[in-house]
Structures are given as structure tokens and as C-alpha cells.
Amino acid sequence: xxxxxxxxxxxxxxxxxxxxxxxxxxxxxxxxxxxxxxxxxxxxxxxxxxxxxxxxxxxxxxxxxxxxxxxxxxxxxxxxxxxxxxxxxxxxxxxxxxxxxxxxxxxxxxxxxxxxxxxxxxxxxxxxxxxxxxxxxxxxxxxxxxxxxxxxxxxxxxxxxxxxxxxxxxxxxxxxxxxxxxxxxxxxxxxxxxxxxxxxxxxxxxxxxxxxxxxxxxxxxxxxxxxxxxxxxxxxxxxxxxxxxxxxxxxxxxxxxxxxxxxxxxxxxxxxxxxx
Numbered sequence: 001x002x003x004x005x006x007x008x009x010x011x012x013x014x015x016x017x018x019x020x021x022x023x024x025x026x027x028x029x030x031x032x033x034x035x036x037x038x039x040x041x042x043x044x045x046x047x048x049x050x051x052x053x054x055x056x057x058x059x060x061x062x063x064x065x066x067x068x069x070x071x072x073x074x075x076x077x078x079x080x081x082x083x084x085x086x087x088x089x090x091x092x093x094x095x096x097x098x099x100x101x102x103x104x105x106x107x108x109x110x111x112x113x114x115x116x117x118x119x120x121x122x123x124x125x126x127x128x129x130x131x132x133x134x135x136x137x138x139x140x141x142x143x144x145x146x147x148x149x150x151x152x153x154x155x156x157x158x159x160x161x162x163x164x165x166x167x168x169x170x171x172x173x174x175x176x177x178x179x180x181x182x183x184x185x186x187x188x189x190x191x192x193x194x195x196x197x198x199x200x201x202x203x204x205x206x207x208x209x210x211x212x213x214x215x216x217x218x219x220x221x222x223x224x225x226x227x228x229x230x231x232x233x234x235x236x237x238x239x240x241x242x243x244x245x246x247x248x249x250x251x252x253x254x255x256x257x258x259x260x261x262x263x264x265x266x267x268x269x270x271x272x273x274x275x276x
Contacts, residue, residue, distance in 0.1 A: 021047035029112030127216040128195040128207035135173040154215035196258035
């Protein structure tokens with residue numbers, strides 16, 4: 001297998017390599033990318049551009065309004081957990097609790113937060129939380145910069161939203177606290193993740209991820225709990241044709257339990273992992 005490997009020293013160098021190297025790919029943590037290489041989903045020859053030494057990609061900080069967390073493209077999951085844990089005001093945030101439930105220690109120590117975003121991986125556990133909390137990615141390419149909101153990240157085919165020579169430098173994630181998160185395992189390798197936010201006594205927003213390689217779903221539900229259940233069940237079966245009804249029932253049940261928790265006050269809510 002022919003391949004080339006570069007340690008980019010700056011954002012400008014990474015963008016240059018993306019533009020001039022054949023079949024070039026950004027390497028942050030590598031958990032998604034290396035898996036694609038091992039499965040030969042990336043054609044040969046290819047070029048890996050390691051961004052872990054770029055200063056702007058190593059930073060993590062709470063922005064001055066204290067409502068947004070800025071995360072560089074090479075920052076690992078474990079580093080975010082540690083940063084948020086040290087900040088007492090952020091310990092009740094569902095994002096920190098959700099990150100602690102992802103993978104095992106080895107994965108959290110190696111995987112970058114932005115890698116799954118840059119690769120538009122629809123099966124990642126993280127997307128429902130990102131869609132509910134809200135935030136943006138900062139993209140740069142050949143001197144041109146743009147911001148892309150998480151809600152606009154996926155197209156209908158779940159292809160990458162980044163252009164071929166575009167580089168995700170960092171993301172800004174809103175530090176919302178008024179939502180809860182759970183995951184359900186249908187099997188060891190198949191799961192669904194659900195986030196729910198209350199917007200009033202008869203209004204909820206629900207995000208669902210891990211649904212058979214479809215883009216993560218985000219929808220507003222209104223009415224009493226039974227009406228919201230019916231709306232979500234209908235929405236799932238319209239947006240994901242052929243989705244087994246038992247999976248839809250699981251998602252609706254998770255949403256219902258989350259609404260009950262939010263009605264009681266979900267500040268100390270701990271994400272749960274359910275097994276079939």
C-alpha cells in the first residue's frame with residue numbers, strides 16, 4: 001500500500017498539502033480515519049496529514065461569554081473531559097457526562113473530538129448532543145474561511161460537508177444544560193442515541209443518532225406526551241424508510257423517560273446505557 005505521511009506545522013501548511021497531495025486526509029486522533037484505512041475504504045495511494053502539532057488545533061477554552069466551548073481539531077476526548085471536570089461550573093453539563101460514556105479509556109485518550117465531525121460519521125454517539133446543544137465548525141481552505149452550523153452539517157446522503165481542500169480547524173459548542181442524553185444497545189455494535197430538550201410544558205426538541213447510517217434526526221414536538229410520542233414515531237418512520245418498528249418504539253420510550261426526568265429537573269441527570 002503506497003502512502004505518504006506529513007506532520008503539518010501550521011494551518012497554512014495543512015491546507016497546502018490538502019490541495020497538492022493526491023488523496024490527502026487530515027489525521028487528528030485517527031480513530032475514524034485509521035479504521036477506514038484498515039478496511040480499505042480509502043483508495044491507494046493516499047496521504048495522511050497529521051495536525052496534532054499545530055498550535056491552533058491543540059487548544060481548548062471556555063469563551064468569554066461562558067456559554068461556548070472552543071475545541072481545536074486535535075483535542076482528544078479525554079482532554080475535554082478533564083478540562084470540563086476541573087471547571088466546576090461545567091460538571092453538570094450533559095456534554096461532559098456524555099463524553100465519559102463514549103468508548104473505553106483507550107479510545108477517549110486517542111480519539112479527537114473533531115474527527116467524527118469532520119468525517120460526518122452519522123453513527124457517532126456525539127451528534128444528537130451537538131444538534132441539541134448547537135454550535136459551529138470553523139473551516140478554512142486556501143485563504144477562505146467559513147462557519148458551518150451543526151444543523152447544516154449533513155446532506156441527505158451523509159457525505160462529508162467539507163470540500164476536498166477544506167480543513168476543520170476548530171468547533172464552538174454551546175454549553176447548554178437543559179437537555180438529557182441516553183444510548184440504547186441493540187447489540188454490541190448497534191446502538192441508538194437520543195437527546196431531549198424541554199422548551200415548555202408542551203414543547204420538546206429531540207435528536208436521534210445511530211439510525212442505520214441515516215443522518216442524525218432533529219425534530220420539534222408539540223402537544224401532550226401522547227401527541228409527542230405519536231409525532232416522533234411518525235417522523236422516524238417517514239424519515240427512515242424501512243426502520244424496524246421495534247427501534248422506533250425504543251426511541252419513543254427513551255424520549256418519554258427523558259421528558260419525565262426533565263420535568264423533575266435534570267441538572268444532576270447521569271446518561272444511561274441500556275442493553276437489549
